[in-house]
Amino acid sequence: MHHGIKKLLLLGVGHAHVQVLAQLARHRPADLDVTVLTPYPFQTYSGMVPGLVAGRYSASECQIPLEPLVKAAGARWVQGRCTGLDLAQQTVQLDAAGGNKAAPASLPYHLLSIDTGAIIDRQRLEADMPGAAAHALIVRPIESFAALWPQVLELAQKQAVSLAVIGSGAAGIELVFAAEQCLRRQGLPGASFTLITGGGDPAANYPEGVRRRVLRQLKRRGITVLREVCTGVDKGLVQLGSGASLACDVPILAIGTHAPVWLQGSGLALSESGHVLVNACQQSSSHPNVFAAGDVASRADTPHPKSGVYAVRAGPPLTHNLMAAHQGQPLKAWHPPQRTLNLLSCGAGHAIASWGPLHTEGAWVWRWKDRIDRAFMARYTLPAA
Numbered sequence: 001m002h003h004g005i006k007k008l009l010l011l012g013v014g015h016a017h018v019q020v021l022a023q024l025a026r027h028r029p030a031d032l033d034v035t036v037l038t039p040y041p042f043q044t045y046s047g048m049v050p051g052l053v054a055g056r057y058s059a060s061e062c063q064i065p066l067e068p069l070v071k072a073a074g075a076r077w078v079q080g081r082c083t084g085l086d087l088a089q090q091t092v093q094l095d096a097a098g099g100n101k102a103a104p105a106s107l108p109y110h111l112l113s114i115d116t117g118a119i120i121d122r123q124r125l126e127a128d129m130p131g132a133a134a135h136a137l138i139v140r141p142i143e144s145f146a147a148l149w150p151q152v153l154e155l156a157q158k159q160a161v162s163l164a165v166i167g168s169g170a171a172g173i174e175l176v177f178a179a180e181q182c183l184r185r186q187g188l189p190g191a192s193f194t195l196i197t198g199g200g201d202p203a204a205n206y207p208e209g210v211r212r213r214v215l216r217q218l219k220r221r222g223i224t225v226l227r228e229v230c231t232g233v234d235k236g237l238v239q240l241g242s243g244a245s246l247a248c249d250v251p252i253l254a255i256g257t258h259a260p261v262w263l264q265g266s267g268l269a270l271s272e273s274g275h276v277l278v279n280a281c282q283q284s285s286s287h288p289n290v291f292a293a294g295d296v297a298s299r300a301d302t303p304h305p306k307s308g309v310y311a312v313r314a315g316p317p318l319t320h321n322l323m324a325a326h327q328g329q330p331l332k333a334w335h336p337p338q339r340t341l342n343l344l345s346c347g348a349g350h351a352i353a354s355w356g357p358l359h360t361e362g363a364w365v366w367r368w369k370d371r372i373d374r375a376f377m378a379r380y381t382l383p384a385a
């Protein structure tokens, strides 16, 4: 049992940790020393990135500045990236980021909380899809993707581009609609758009009615759907499972994500897919002083899809349980909802809503999504000190 000041280390500032910081800003126990390790001075809100691509939002509208939030929480920010865990020593290894020369090699903790999101593991990607790591524009990390998107626009000003999005989950679908809308609005003729689904229908994990709506919108906007697996990417070419290849200037990779490599072999209990295995209190199944939420975690009791919606929902129980663990109070279990509201944008101005088997679409749905997204941003965007 540790007495005196306790060190809480927050890894990453994803959807759940912004809420932890906001709560600490309201009340931080005097005996809690909080450090935040995260690579960027802002948190990019992925739900608004398709709107950035569509030209509807500026980069700063999609970013929560972290410095004011960290400061209000009375925490210390270390600009860096976690690279390993030593659970016996209760330390986290890190690489400095953003030219942070003062970053230590490791950080100690008594209580650790992980909300670093999911990644695309470049090595695994290279094995599954040779050439993709070198030639495709990958949506993770989302910060790099958002920073590189303007280069696609520059290219499109010089030539008629062919753009293909590989992956037809929510992110891939939203991005292909957004890219098409952006280039069409800019009056860049000759551009072509393709969605490579991985074999099945676009939005395969949505109900039939939503799939139909998505297909209708894709057709209406002249986006070609290829029900094919992508097997590799070369410069200017996407290789397909059928043996055919697609000429493509801008391949955008929006496939399913992987668990962070640095978790593997750490000794922390992990799910089969390598994510932090947590119980109903978002607490590690193997290490009671470690918590995790968002895409980096997997619930042992009620596995649920990895999405921003669930990451947001995990924020309040994570906050509660971190404070309870600090104070030696009992933790509270929470139960993720079986159904969530899904809002799929088809470019800025039109979206499809679904909740369980119910679905609808229209401009009003997009305005609804816009309001929800902006409200989330406003809640955590504090004025610069």
Ligand SMILES: Cc1cc2nc3c(=O)[nH]c(=O)nc-3n(C[C@H](O)[C@H](O)[C@H](O)COP(=O)(O)OP(=O)(O)OC[C@H]3O[C@@H](n4cnc5c(N)ncnc54)[C@H](O)[C@@H]3O)c2cc1C
Binding pocket: 011, 012, 013, 014, 015, 016, 037, 038, 039, 040, 042, 043, 044, 046, 047, 048, 049, 050, 080, 081, 082, 083, 115, 116, 117, 118, 139, 142, 170, 171, 174, 175, 293, 294, 295, 296, 306, 307, 308, 309, 310, 311, 343
């Ligand atoms: C284009 C796109 C659109 C999407 N739209 C939606 C949507 O509309 N609705 C929805 O529910 N889901 C959506 N998603 C999925 C959603 O982005 C994720 O499920 C969500 O971001 C997960 O949140 P998180 O808190 O786990 O992590 P993230 O939001 O990814 O945050 C992780 C944080 O950790 C930091 N970090 C990363 N690695 C490290 C490290 N090693 N050390 C320290 N810090 C680290 C990152 O910089 C970041 O600040 C979308 C995804 C994409 C790509």
